[in-house]
Amino acid sequence: MADDRHYDVIIIGTGAGGGTLAHRLAPSGKQVLLLERGDYLPRERDNWSSTAVFVHGKYRAPEFWYDANGDEFPPEVNYYVGGNTKFYGAALFRLRPQDFGEIRHHGGISPAWPIDYSDLEPWYGQAEHLYAVHGRHGEDPTEGPSSTQYAHPPVAHEPRIERLSQDLEKQGLHPFHLPIGVLLTQDLNGRATHDSPCIRCDRVDGFPCLVNAKADAQVMCVDPALRHDNVSMVTRAHVTRLETDPSGRTVTAVVTELGDGTTARFSADVVVVACGAVNSAVLLLRSASDAHPNGLANGSDAVGRHYMRHNNLAMMGVSEEPNDTRFQKTLALNDWYSGSPDWDYPLGGIQMLGKSDAEQIRANAPHWAGRVSPEMPFTELARHAVDFWLCGEDLPEPHNRVTLDADGGIHLAIDEKNNVEGLKRLRHELEHRLGDLGMKEQHLLHHSIYMHKGMPIGATAHQAGTVRFGSDPASSALDVNCRAHEVDNLYVVDTSFFPSIGAVNPSLTAIANALRVGDHLIERLG
Ligand SMILES: Cc1cc2nc3c(=O)[nH]c(=O)nc-3n(C[C@H](O)[C@H](O)[C@H](O)COP(=O)(O)OP(=O)(O)OC[C@H]3O[C@@H](n4cnc5c(N)ncnc54)[C@H](O)[C@@H]3O)c2cc1C
Numbered sequence: 068m069a070d071d072r073h074y075d076v077i078i079i080g081t082g083a084g085g086g087t088l089a090h091r092l093a094p095s096g097k098q099v100l101l102l103e104r105g106d107y108l109p110r111e112r113d114n115w116s117s118t119a120v121f122v123h124g125k126y127r128a129p130e131f132w133y134d135a136n137g138d139e140f141p142p143e144v145n146y147y148v149g150g151n152t153k154f155y156g157a158a159l160f161r162l163r164p165q166d167f168g169e170i171r172h173h174g175g176i177s178p179a180w181p182i183d184y185s186d187l188e189p190w191y192g193q194a195e196h197l198y199a200v201h202g203r204h205g206e207d208p209t210e211g212p213s214s215t216q217y218a219h220p221p222v223a224h225e226p227r228i229e230r231l232s233q234d235l236e237k238q239g240l241h242p243f244h245l246p247i248g249v250l251l252t253q254d255l256n257g258r259a260t261h262d263s264p265c266i267r268c269d270r271v272d273g274f275p276c277l278v279n280a281k282a283d284a285q286v287m288c289v290d291p292a293l294r295h296d297n298v299s300m301v302t303r304a305h306v307t308r309l310e311t312d313p314s315g316r317t318v319t320a321v322v323t324e325l326g327d328g329t330t331a332r333f334s335a336d337v338v339v340v341a342c343g344a345v346n347s348a349v350l351l352l353r354s355a356s357d358a359h360p361n362g363l364a365n366g367s368d369a370v371g372r373h374y375m376r377h378n379n380l381a382m383m384g385v386s387e388e389p390n391d392t393r394f395q396k397t398l399a400l401n402d403w404y405s406g407s408p409d410w411d412y413p414l415g416g417i418q419m420l421g422k423s424d425a426e427q428i429r430a431n432a433p434h435w436a437g438r439v440s441p442e443m444p445f446t447e448l449a450r451h452a453v454d455f456w457l458c459g460e461d462l463p464e465p466h467n468r469v470t471l472d473a474d475g476g477i478h479l480a481i482d483e484k485n486n487v488e489g490l491k492r493l494r495h496e497l498e499h500r501l502g503d504l505g506m507k508e509q510h511l512l513h514h515s516i517y518m519h520k521g522m523p524i525g526a527t528a529h530q531a532g533t534v535r536f537g538s539d540p541a542s543s544a545l546d547v548n549c550r551a552h553e554v555d556n557l558y559v560v561d562t563s564f565f566p567s568i569g570a571v572n573p574s575l576t577a578i579a580n581a582l583r584v585g586d587h588l589i590e591r592l593g
Pocket residue numbers: 079080081082083084085102103104105143145146147148149150151152154155156157158159160272273304305306307341342343344346347350516528529530560561562563572573574575577
């Protein structure tokens with residue numbers, strides 16, 4: 068089947084990168100087609116069920132990838148309109164200015180980007196406004212300058228987290244309000260007002276929002292973009308291959324398997340890949356041809372390499388007093404982002420996780436929980452839990468990579484010891500303070516949001532780096548505008564373009580960059 072229409076722009080994937088780009092292009096009047104392999108996420112009570120979401124993985128992509136030994140594992144990916152942002156915690160951080168330069172880590176070098184913080188800064192501000200980020204610039208001593216303030220005040224701490232913040236300050240640390248994208252209006256006490264879409268519940272991290280009050284790519288970008296007549300979308304449209312003209316310089320067809328089992332071919336002046344870092348690399352590798360024998364736009368051999376996903380771990384403190392917090396994701400701490408008094412290398416950042424419940428603890432740590440407090444039922448343990456997430460930078464090693472086997476199976480090779488020393492030290496910094504913060508026990512929780520028990524390779528939530536941008540076509544696949552060096556009308560705008568990942572959550576940078584590339588495309592298309 069061939070689609071007779073020729074579009075100005077086809078965007079493949081509707082997550083943080085693709086969905087945001089569609090929103091930027093929509094008012095231009097250009098004919099834009101979104102191709103999304105998933106469907107709309109069903110709205111149902113299970114959206115907020117720990118059992119459905121974490122224990123049964125109801126919304127996960129039902130597929131397996133293979134590790135370096137050829138063993139299969141279920142990746143943490145979700146194929147829906149809005150992509151992984153339907154599930155994200157909406158912690159929307161800017162990279163630090165130094166993250167754009169070369170940084171020496173204990174495990175090696177984090178390379179410089181071809182653009183500076185100041186180049187992206189205007190789009191960071193636009194991204195924060197577009198995704199309704201609540202926060203206050205100026206609180207986090209490690210952040211870069213911002214030309215715009217957040218459009219919304221920080222989400223107020225609930226009493227236990229307010230006390231934690233004060234206790235951290237007493238220790239000379241600099242906790243700040245975590246920047247988070249939610250459609251929340253608060254009254255003077257921080258409670259959701261009667262007309263606030265967000266109800267400040269305990270499901271903010273890892274669950275889709277049943278009431279569409281999380282600032283995800285579907286709610287904030289795709290749905291508004293589709294209100295423009297010039298923007299359309301085909302769901303259950305899995306793009307399997309990009310074809311070029313004989314010279315290899317122009318993509319001429321976007322080959323797509325549709326939900327009814329038929330194959331369609333779409334064409335456009337500009338084709339944008341935004342399938343998520345692993346699947347974008349997969350699509351380019353699957354599009355190998357005589358003109359591009361190693362995969363489309365892969366003369367540099369960079370496509371699929373330099374995979375990053377953050378070194379991260381979830382840690383649970385068991386507070387002496389009950390922790391009745393519902394919306395816990397309001398506090399972060401970057402005091403050890405670039406180093407500590409006895410360590411010259413970066414450690415990373417700390418932020419609160421969504422509040423864990425008994426079901427999540429039972430599913431993730433039954434033996435552990437039983438050992439710690441045999442007398443404490445899971446519900447009681449959950450009531451006292453204070454949940455932290457620690458994030459360190461992993462480095463873009465060429466051997467950490469995505470490849471395909473002869474049957475098209477997806478292989479992911481990673482070195483799990485990649486620059487982990489900083490994260491270990493970050494954990495010790497936090498652990499040795501928790502006692503003074505009124506938490507008698509501290510335990511690692513292999514939290515299903517970010518880690519998989521015994522299978523950390525499956526923690527693909529923060530995947531990035533597989534189609535890096537750069538100024539040298541010999542070592543990067545994309546130029547500074549995220550256009551393929553070797554293909555005139557091909558762009559990539561998801562987290563694939565990151566040359567390094569820093570130690571903050573990646574989405575805001577992908578969103579800001581999609582806005583930047585969108586402005587470039589508007590100029591290019593006239
Ligand atoms: C549980 C969880 C919590 C997270 N929390 C945070 C957080 O608090 N802050 C943060 O910054 N980040 C967070 N992240 C990460 C964040 O979700 C991702 O960084 C972000 O969504 C990446 O955007 P993207 O555009 O690169 O890819 P995605 O959002 O994954 O979008 C890719 C899209 O492409 C579609 N697609 C894939 N292949 C094809 C194909 N061949 N044809 C057609 N369509 C295709 C997919 O269905 C999907 O819609 C979290 C992720 C998870 C899973």
